[in-house]
Amino acid sequence: MSVLFNSLHGDLSRLSLGESGAIPGEWKGRGALYFENNDLAAPVLLLDEMNAESYRLQIEMACPGPYGFVGLVFGARDAQNFELVYVSPGTDDEPGEIQYDPIMNGSSTWQIYNGPRYQAPAPMPSGEWTQLAVEVKGRSAAVYVGDSSSPQLFIPNLLHGPCTGKVGVWGYLPSYVRHLTVEDTGSALTLEAPDDLSRLMSETYVTEWLVSGPYPYGTAIPADMSWTKAAVEENGTLNINRLFPADRDVTIQVRSTFSISEDQETMLSFGFSDELRLYMNEQEVYQGEWKWAPPESDGRIRPDHIKLPVSWKAGIYTIRAELTSREGMFGWGLGVRTGLTDISWHSEEQ
Numbered sequence: 001m002s003v004l005f006n007s008l009h010g011d012l013s014r015l016s017l018g019e020s021g022a023i024p025g026e027w028k029g030r031g032a033l034y035f036e037n038n039d040l041a042a043p044v045l046l047l048d049e050m051n052a053e054s055y056r057l058q059i060e061m062a063c064p065g066p067y068g069f070v071g072l073v074f075g076a077r078d079a080q081n082f083e084l085v086y087v088s089p090g091t092d093d094e095p096g097e098i099q100y101d102p103i104m105n106g107s108s109t110w111q112i113y114n115g116p117r118y119q120a121p122a123p124m125p126s127g128e129w130t131q132l133a134v135e136v137k138g139r140s141a142a143v144y145v146g147d148s149s150s151p152q153l154f155i156p157n158l159l160h161g162p163c164t165g166k167v168g169v170w171g172y173l174p175s176y177v178r179h180l181t182v183e184d185t186g187s188a189l190t191l192e193a194p195d196d197l198s199r200l201m202s203e204t205y206v207t208e209w210l211v212s213g214p215y216p217y218g219t220a221i222p223a224d225m226s227w228t229k230a231a232v233e234e235n236g237t238l239n240i241n242r243l244f245p246a247d248r249d250v251t252i253q254v255r256s257t258f259s260i261s262e263d264q265e266t267m268l269s270f271g272f273s274d275e276l277r278l279y280m281n282e283q284e285v286y287q288g289e290w291k292w293a294p295p296e297s298d299g300r301i302r303p304d305h306i307k308l309p310v311s312w313k314a315g316i317y318t319i320r321a322e323l324t325s326r327e328g329m330f331g332w333g334l335g336v337r338t339g340l341t342d343i344s345w346h347s348e349e350q
Helices: 196-202
Strands: 002-007 023-027 030-035 044-046 054-062 069-078 081-088 096-100 119-122 130-137 140-145 153-155 166-172 175-184 208-212 227-231 250-260 264-273 275-280 283-289 306-312 315-325 333-337 343-345
Touching: 030 054, 030 166, 044 069, 054 069, 054 166, 069 130, 069 175, 081 130, 081 140, 081 166, 096 140, 096 153, 119 140, 119 153, 166 175, 264 275, 283 306, 315 333
Parallel strands: none
Antiparallel strands: 002 175, 023 030, 030 175, 044 166, 054 130, 054 175, 069 081, 069 166, 081 096, 096 119, 130 140, 140 153, 208 227, 208 250, 250 315, 250 343, 264 306, 264 333, 275 283, 275 315
């Protein structure tokens, strides 16, 4: 293995601090890079591109208080689009937590990517220096926290694709990072991509949508609005952050049309963030809000969050949704399962 970079606090000349607000600091007698808030979720990036197919990133990290998030950036196309793995500290009763949170068009996406595929417990005591390492191999990554020789989280399919680009560090709320090392670990194995579409269709997800452009909340959709075809993610969620930068109080519309040849009774289930009005053949069937407002709600998109019984008659149906971003961050999307079998999907003109 060849060491490509081995510093942080003492050598800022090779780093782009961007809009992160990171400054030199010290925690428990060790020099470090300090993040205070970083509300824009901006990364600190090495100026040099990472051309290796397979590499290991490692840092020492600490959160001085009970709240904080600190981690590693890789595969950065720019400061608005990059892979991110971070850890938050635990308590006396609960361990810390790893979160895979790819930043897309400047927005975090942890409300879209949640559950054991993207999250895992890990030891990170508040106030203590802890090691974090990410081993990247092509489109996959393994995450190690503390002294573990086995990864606590394995990500088989990085959501920005092949992991070339810049690398760096990231923090949100008071947090410290020191001793970044980057090592080239050789060639990556080429893994066959999973057939997510067939699996999702068998689980009765709506897998393809027509998506409008964003427009101001509370106004009518422009008559000349263009529409774009978009497929759902590997977890069945339509990720609006992949398509558009998020902002507060903006709305998009999505629709999908299909037909069934015989009557069926199923449970229509769906999850969303942040605000939704859902229509079936232009009849409103649901209106609600789901966003980060603990302890009542966390805004995470789960496909079985809302369930509605539906008596379907043979014929053509269009599901249409008005989906509004209220938070401007964290994740903007929708996942729908019809429960139907033998669906014929209709291709619509854009």
